[in-house]
Amino acid sequence: MEKVLKVENLTKKFKRIVVNKISFEVEKGNVYGLLGPNGSGKSTTFGMLLSTINPTEGKWSWFGEDNTSISTLKKMGAIIEQPNFYPYLSAEKNLQIVAEIKEVSYNRIDEVLKIVGLLERKKDVFRTYSLGMKQRLAIASAMLNKPEVLILDEPTNGLDPEGIIQIREIINEIAKTGTTIIVASHLLDEIEKICSHVIVLKQGTALYSGLVDGMTANKGFFELESDDLEKLKYNLEQMQNFSKISIVGTKIIANIENDISATELNKKLMENGIFLSHLSKKKESLENQFLELVKN
Amino acid sequence: MLRLLKIEWLKNFSYRPFKIFSILYFIILGGLLFIGLVDIQFGEFTLNLKDQGIYDFPALWNFTTYIVAILKIFLGCIIIFSITQEFTNRMFKQNIIDGLSRQEFVISKVFTIVIFSFVSTLIVMIISFILGFLYSKDTSFEMVFREFYFIGNYFLKLFTFFSLLLFLSVLFRNSIFVFLSIFILWMVESIIGGIEYAIRFRSIDGNTIKTIKDSILITNYTPLNAMSKLIPLPVERTELAKILGVKYEYNFPIDSVIACIIYSAIFIFGSYYILKKKDW
Numbered sequence: 001m002e003k004v005l006k007v008e009n010l011t012k013k014f015k016r017i018v019v020n021k022i023s024f025e026v027e028k029g030n031v032y033g034l035l036g037p038n039g040s041g042k043s044t045t046f047g048m049l050l051s052t053i054n055p056t057e058g059k060w061s062w063f064g065e066d067n068t069s070i071s072t073l074k075k076m077g078a079i080i081e082q083p084n085f086y087p088y089l090s091a092e093k094n095l096q097i098v099a100e101i102k103e104v105s106y107n108r109i110d111e112v113l114k115i116v117g118l119l120e121r122k123k124d125v126f127r128t129y130s131l132g133m134k135q136r137l138a139i140a141s142a143m144l145n146k147p148e149v150l151i152l153d154e155p156t157n158g159l160d161p162e163g164i165i166q167i168r169e170i171i172n173e174i175a176k177t178g179t180t181i182i183v184a185s186h187l188l189d190e191i192e193k194i195c196s197h198v199i200v201l202k203q204g205t206a207l208y209s210g211l212v213d214g215m216t217a218n219k220g221f222f223e224l225e226s227d228d229l230e231k232l233k234y235n236l237e238q239m240q241n242f243s244k245i246s247i248v249g250t251k252i253i254a255n256i257e258n259d260i261s262a263t264e265l266n267k268k269l270m271e272n273g274i275f276l277s278h279l280s281k282k283k284e285s286l287e288n289q290f291l292e293l294v295k296n
Numbered sequence: 297m298l299r300l301l302k303i304e305w306l307k308n309f310s311y312r313p314f315k316i317f318s319i320l321y322f323i324i325l326g327g328l329l330f331i332g333l334v335d336i337q338f339g340e341f342t343l344n345l346k347d348q349g350i351y352d353f354p355a356l357w358n359f360t361t362y363i364v365a366i367l368k369i370f371l372g373c374i375i376i377f378s379i380t381q382e383f384t385n386r387m388f389k390q391n392i393i394d395g396l397s398r399q400e401f402v403i404s405k406v407f408t409i410v411i412f413s414f415v416s417t418l419i420v421m422i423i424s425f426i427l428g429f430l431y432s433k434d435t436s437f438e439m440v441f442r443e444f445y446f447i448g449n450y451f452l453k454l455f456t457f458f459s460l461l462l463f464l465s466v467l468f469r470n471s472i473f474v475f476l477s478i479f480i481l482w483m484v485e486s487i488i489g490g491i492e493y494a495i496r497f498r499s500i501d502g503n504t505i506k507t508i509k510d511s512i513l514i515t516n517y518t519p520l521n522a523m524s525k526l527i528p529l530p531v532e533r534t535e536l537a538k539i540l541g542v543k544y545e546y547n548f549p550i551d552s553v554i555a556c557i558i559y560s561a562i563f564i565f566g567s568y569y570i571l572k573k574k575d576w
Contacts (some may be wrong), residue, residue, distance in 0.1 A: 014575075050393045052576040073395035084390035086381075089310055100303045101394045141394075 002028040003064070004149055004180045010048060010058035012204075018044045020204040021058065026149075026182060026197075031175050033191035033212070034184040035290060036201030042184040043081060045201070046153050050078055062149075074102050077142030078151040083134040087127040091118060091137055094126055095144060102145045112140040116170060132163035139170055150174060152183040156190060168193060192286040202294050212286065219256040222265065225278030226252075235272050241265075251278070300404040303396075308408070313377045321370035325416065328364055329423045332431075348534040351431035353439040357446035358530045360424045361453075364416075365527060368454055371412050375461045376474050379405060383469035389576040398571045405462055406564060413454040421447050445548060449526040456523050456556040456563075463563035466570050482520055489515040512551075522555040 005026040012019040019041040026032055034042050047053035049060060051068040062072045085094045095109045113119045116136040121129070129137065135155060142150055155171065156164045171194055175181055185191055191198060192212065200208040222242075226232045229247055236245050236254050243257040262281045269276060284292075308314045332346035350359035382388045391401060424447075429435055464474045492515045516525055526549055532542050 047575070052389050052392050054573070054575055070395055070397050073393065078393045080389070080393060082386075084386045086307065086311075086387060087385060088312065089306075093306055093310060097303055097306045098394050100299055100306065101391060101396045103299070103395075 004028050005049070005060065005062055005182075007049070007060040008058055010045065010060060011056045012041070012044050012048060012053065013056045018204050019048070022201070022204070022206045024199050024206060024209040026180060028180055029178050030197050031171075031181045031183065031195045033195035033198040034182060034201065035186070035188065035191055035198055036184075037186055037294065039203075040201040041204040042201060043153055044204075046078070046080060046151060046184065050076075050080070050151065074145060075147060076149045076151065077145065077147035078153075079135075079138045079142050079155060080151075080153045082157070083138035085126045085134070085137065085141075088125060090123050090125055091129075091140075092122040094137070095141055098141050098144055104145045108144050108146075112143045113137075115143065115173075116140045117166075132159050132166065135159060135163065135167060136170070139167070143174065147179060149180045149182065152181065154185055155183065156185070156187060164190075188285075188287045188290055200290065200293055207293050219259055220281060220283045221256055222252075222254045222262070223278065223280045223282060224252045224254065224276055225250060226274055226276050228274070232269070232274055232276075235269060235274055239268065297407075300400055301407055304404045304408050307382075308378055311378060311381070314374050317370050317374045317377075321367060321374075321416075322419065324370070325364055325367055325419060326423060328367065329360055329420070329427065331363065332359075332427070346431060348536060350530075350534075351427045353428050353432045353434055354441075354443035355530065355533045356424055356428045356432060357443045358527065358533060360420055360427070361446045361450040362527050362530055364420055365450060365453060368416075368457055371416065371454070372457065372461050375409065375412070375458050376465050376471050378408070379462060379465035380469055380471045380474065383466075388571075392576065398568060401571065402564065402568045405567075406459075409455060409458040409462060413451050413458060416454060417447060417451040420450060446527060449549070449553070452553060452556050452560075453523050453526045456519070456560045459560040459563035460519060463567050466567040485515065485518045485520050488518070489513070489521060516552070517555045519559050522552050522559065525549050525552040526556060 003025055007025070008023050009021045010019055010023070011017065011021050022041075022045060034045065036042050044053060048055045049062075049068060051073065059066060060068075062068060063075070065072065085091075086097070089097075091113065092109060095112070096106060099106055099109060110119060110122075113122050116139055118133060118137055118140065121133065126134070126137070139152075139155070142152075152171070156167050159167065168190065171181065171183070175194070181194075183191070183194060195212055197210060198208065198212045199206055224232060224236075229250070229252060233245055233247065233252055236242060236252065239260075241256060241258045241260045242254040244253075244255040246253050262279055266276060266279055332344070332348075332350045334344075336343040336345070345359075349355060350363075382391075388401065392398065428440065432439075461474065461478075464477050465471075468474050468477060492513055496513070515521060528549075531537060
């Protein structure tokens with residue numbers, strides 16, 4: 001796989017260490033999530049990779065070229081923290097400035113405005129836009145140069161549910177075109193829906209970097225309900241398939257150690273005279289996995 | 297280069313303070329040059345600057361450039377507002393991310409400064425020529441161009457002043473602080489100038505004025521003083537002064553010119569250095 005970005009021991013110290021020896025790699029065509037609570041160093045990491053913040057230590061390369069050159073930046077699209085535009089200029093004029101900076105043709109302006117649904121409002125002054133529209137304009141601006149890499153820092157921050165869905169759909173559309181996307185968010189739901197890979201940050205340290213599915217070696221769990229919970233629990237304990245069995249309210253949660261299908265489990269329990277009123281096999285949600293990781 | 301100019305144009309043309317101050321400036325600039333044509337009343341006393349010889353070559357260049365240089369603060373406002381808004385709107389950071397280098401950012405701002413200084417200089421020059429040929433007693437080639445260098449000094453004065461504003465705008469990133477710092481700089485320069493003056497000339501009497509004129513004061517080379525020395529106050533050149541017997545003596549201020557060029561370079565490279573070193 002072609003490496004788009006390679007980061008080694010990236011460190012930033014302001015008064016305290018904000019980013020601590022982060023290393024990760026980004027492969028072409030994947031969608032990466034940079035996960036972490038507020039203040040975990042996501043924006044600082046992006047700042048360094050986008051050349052707005054001078055790193056204290058460490059190195060990185062984009063497309064095999066060390067550091068972030070102007071020509072690299074022109075191949076990228078990025079949205080940081082909040083949509084930044086000249087408030088007194090129209091969307092069109094703002095994008096003209098971006099087009100001049102990135103040295104791309106003005107023809108793209110209408111195209112990208114159409115993708116994000118702002119073509120009719122292009123003559124309106126940026127100041128008059130709603131937050132959702134501002135965020136969509138930011139995405140339009142980032143796509144102006146048909147970027148090879150798209151960096152999004154909290155793209156759905158402060159949006160209403162409808163706005164969040166719109167942005168997510170746009171991002172999914174872009175991902176389909178084979179654009180490499182790195183998205184930072186503290187909304188796990190977002191990451192789970194969009195990303196294939198994930199990098200988890202906590203207090204400036206990378207806790208995990210890899211596939212979303214492999215984040216914890218977790219095989220999932222069963223949720224069971226029956227009239228006699230004690231008997232059910234006893235039977236499950238005899239089966240050697242579970243690492244932990246606990247009663248939560250009216251349900252039993254059984255964490256899987258050796259995998260077993262729901263059908264098979266149901267059959268076995270029935271043989272022992274236990275009839276279930278509820279049975280479902282579940283994967284640990286990303287949220288739980290994340291909390292598990294960050295907790296330690 | 298054309299690309300940077302275009303970016304600056306797009307950024308500024310629809311910016312309201314830019315339009316308002318530009319229009320105001322050029323109206324007042326044009327108007328002020330004709331001040332010699334009106335009689336100014338001080339109670340009983342009437343002052344007509346034309347009769348005092350402000351439109352006579354070669355002193356004309358000194359008078360006109362001195363009078364309109366006061367207006368540079370209008371253009372200064374535009375420069376302060378248009379640069380600080382890049383930071384308050386977080387556009388500098390966004391420009392960098394979009395792929396504008398810090399160097400290009402500074403160059404584009406220097407272009408703006410050069411254009412402002414140049415246009416202002418050009419207008420002053422044209423109107424001065426017109427007024428001179430209309431009202432000057434002597435319009436011989438020698439007289440017309442003898443002190444034409446004031447036009448060059450005027451350009452340098454504006455350019456140095458605007459470079460200072462660029463530097464302060466990048467340093468403070470907030471227009472209020474820039475205005476305050478200019479005011480403080482002016483005060484500090486006046487105070488230390490006064491102190492140096494007092495120390496150096498405390499014990500001198502008799503030929504004091506002559507001595508002062510021949511002395512080199514260190515505080516003449518502080519930024520604002522160096523700029524103001526480029527175009528001295530032309531009171532000594534009025535008809536009134538001639539009647540009173542004040543002798544006019546002035547040489548081309550080569551030292552101030554050099555000081556201003558050095559300051560401009562420091563301010564521009566200083567701006568670049570700040571942009572490079574700071575985290576955005």
